Amino acid sequence: MPTVLVDGQEVEIDADERLNCIEVARRAGVEIPHYCWHPGLSVVASCRMCLIQAGTRNAETGDVSMVPKLVPGCQTPAKDGTVIVTNSEVVRQSRARVEEALLIDHPIDCPICDKAGECLLQDYHFEHGQSERRADIHPFSSRRRDVGPTVTLFVDRCIMCTRCVRFTREVSGTAELMVSARGAKEEIDTFPGFPLDNKLSGNVVDLCPVGALGDKDFLYQQRVWFLKKTENVCGGCATGCSIVTEHNQDTVYRLKPRENQHVNKWWMCDEGRYGWHHLHDATRIVEVSHRNHTHWNTVEWTSALGQLTKDLHDAGRLAVAVSPMLTIEEAWMLCAVARAIDPDAYLAMGHVPSTDHDESFPGGFTIRREKSPNRIGIEMILSMFNALTENSTVPEWKEFLEQIRTEAVQSAWVTAGYPTPETSWCDEETAAVFDNMNCLVVQDLFRSPLSKRATWCLPASGFAERHGTWVNCGHRAQTFEQAIRPPAGVWPEGRVFWSLLGRQGLYDPESIRETIAKNSVGFAALSGDMPSLGVDLRLQQVTGT
């Protein structure tokens, strides 16, 4: 195996890996500081923070010959015999100088800068910088420049790493950002009338190592050291980007993508990134209500669930629409509950919101037209319950509606949970199909023409309020943790169905996942601990592992 020496430590790499010194050093637990390098962008080696000493060790003689000058770690390939030194005095001094250089014309306005606490300029100054300022003093605050609907720019904090410009040219392909002028007067800017306005725009804020670029959505909302991070999955579309929900006191403040080379590389789209506000929308349904003709009553949960079960039992044949917003654990439990109430219950896929077409970007990222995270997972769960049409496919929302329309069923449970407070997912015309049901249960985030007709209207939970597994368009199953508690009065679906199944104690999603894995070949890979980047269900099926 090719071996690289990092500060005297031996690190083995695979023969076919193409790594630079930063990547290899990481494997030895050594972090080479850098600003401009990013694995998802072209290498420019312009910040010069990653300068190290490099050389080669002769395989036979063991003699080491070092390149006589410093080299950038980001552009130096690590091969068999490469020797890297990151902790010598000359490297230390180089880093201190680069850091000093970046701070000469920097406003150093940390007290009013959002990036404080997660800023590389701060971190590297602390770790690698000089303890005293040597350059002339000129306090000033940064100019601010609007670059687009989602992103704001604090011009003078910029360290000219050009990650943002390269992102718009290489990944989004929209080229809205540019560098203007030359030398020390360079600034990031947009062309007047052509703002940074593409669906991946928020990623430039992730990329910015300092507080120059900021999310307008997050600006001045919360200091980052108060934020707790929970690994999560975006529920915005079938891509299922791996994300991190950052929250405090049950309030979400922002979402960030997680690196997942199988799904979203390093990116997420704006709709997903800024699509969490519905969780805290004041119009959310936050209690169970029961309708008697036109009269609504709020009902306490435990008695509501008991009454609801009885109502459904007595109402005739049951049809259940399993929303693609549900996790597979929730979906499995719902189907089990439905069949317990009515062994002949009609199970179908809930409404799947879609737009016209997928949107692909040059850097290899795709926003899917299917705006739900778990259609494939629900399909697989429904198959487990043999909920199939004559064509051996899973019934969809339109087949479900047909059942209602033809009065083949007399009661229905519709799960929804779509994150659109402004426009209802179910219009008046569709809702009217449900007018003559004996019992209609609607479980949703927001009121709609359908919930108006419900006998029982239950609240639903959002993506950050549940623990479970979704399967994306690439058949990758990702299990995620609950980040925040839903608003008071809301029982997440998991808790509701667990209770209806008669299970005791707190909802244990892992046990449901185990049950699913044991009872389905397709889901066999879900047994045991789930890797944080998910698992490809088809691969496991093929390899039988």
Add this chain to the structure above:
Amino acid sequence: MKPSDTFQPVLLEAAGIQDGFSIKSYRSRGGYAPLEKLLVEKKPAEVVDLVKSSGLRGRGGAGFMTGLKWTFLPKDHPGPIYLCVNADESEPGTFNNRILMEEDPHQVLEGIIISAYATRASTAYIYLRYEYPKSWDALQKAIDEAYEAGLLGDNIQGSGFSLDIYLHRGAAAYICGEETGLIESLEGKRAWPRIKPPFPAIEGVFRKPTVVNNIETMACVAQIARRGIEWFRSIGIPADPDNPRDPGSYGPKLYCLSGHVEKPGCYEAPLGITARELINRFGGGVWKGRRVKAVIPGGISMGLMTEDELDTPLDFTGPGTVGCLGLGTAAVVVIDDTVSIVDFLHNSCRFFAHESCGQCTPCREGTNWSLRMLERIRAGKGRLRDLDLLAEIGDTMGMMPGSTICGLADGAAWPIKNSITKFRDEFENYIKQTNPTGYMETDPVPALPIVTTH
């Protein structure tokens, strides 16, 4: 090696000749016949060998072996291969390319055509700086004449070799004279030099194999083709037999002499003439009967030589022996003893701060910081500590320590290094006299408001 006395200019052979820039004149002097002969008698690889064996080193500033650079091109590449001719001459003190282009453009063109033939380039771009309108007209006229004479275009003289030459106009940015800065500018982008590898010979302009050569280098190629390897190697300073890494300094060189001399001008001499001889024999001596304070050996990037260093041979190795960066463009600028070294260094720092492309941190901030310090010193608020800071910037900024992407930073650093090393007393006296109450301050001081526009 006996220089100058018996040396007849060859690169400047058109000087004083009526219509020397015309194709007629050039042919009458023996021009284009060598090209025509080469096309028939030699294969491209043989021409590469010819230039390699001549020992020709690039005249643009780096002094890299021209023929050797051509061998870096991938063999059997399907093409296209590009030849970029660097006519962006912007190094302060330098004007020899201008003279060649204005007075003998066909000599340059023949060199380009021969070089393109050798490197199998099918297109040559002459990247010409904006500030040379006369050169533009002269070159375009010569190019038109060459097309007309069947020396350019498709299937030149039935050889199967085709070449187009296009002029491409710059826009007053010094960094476009840097090899990969030129390439980026040619491609239509901001002229931020590229990291290497990949080297232009492998992946250059438009991602294709590219060779970048200087105008004077092209003229040398034409002369080598005409007069032969032995002639070329009979001129200059041979390689040091004790130093296997020394390729020698062969051939004639155009030395630009300017500044405080009686007769500024471009003078041709064998490589290796000393600054003292250049000033006294060609330049008519220091002007106004004054004494030399310092001499720039090869364009401002190379730093300074003191009066007692003026007997250093101006070949590729000489200036380095007295602490200068190298021969550079062989542009010798004389500074007399009425000039304050502080003013000199300010002029240099201002130039580099203006021209720094801004891509990499040490140069972008180092050139700016050094200019700000020089301005503060000149404004009477300098400190002795500033000299240490300037020296540190000088020692740490550049390709040589590895801290920058291109050599502009080295060029910015060397005048700082040389000035402070060789004239420290003068700096200290100036600072003490102009800032008697504050020169000892070591803590940071308030920055001056920015006054000098650049």
Add this chain to the structure above:
Amino acid sequence: MIANRRILTDDMVARIEALASRYPTKQALTLPALHIVHDELRHVPLEAVVEIAKLLDLAPAEVQDTLTFYQFFYQTKPHGKVRAFVCRSISCALRGGEQVLDHLCKKAGIKPGETTPDGTITIEPAECLGACDFAPCMLAGNDLHKDLTREKADAFLDSVGRQNG
């Protein structure tokens, strides 16, 4: 915000397109296109940048990025009918170039880098013009003014004034 009338004339577009066969990419036409427009209009307005970008299949920001790098192209308003570059690099500075620049600017009533209010002349400091054999020197249009003295500078300004009414 961008005006509807076109800035690039048919002639300009034709001249830009005529160069297309010289380069394998459209982006390489950026600098020549900027020169073609700037030579005629003495500036490259924002609208022209948008038009050039369309012609070259580039985003306007990409063209603007290149344009602003050179610190050479005027944009918000045209430079003077005469644009005088006075060299201030070392060889010219050693022979009085900065004093000539100061003198010229004072005489014209402007600061270095500015244009006279009547739009006749712009006087700018330039870095080495490559005419150090005739230092101090100045480039105005296609004319190189050599061995400048105060008197020659005055005469130049006078002739500019006469030519431009």
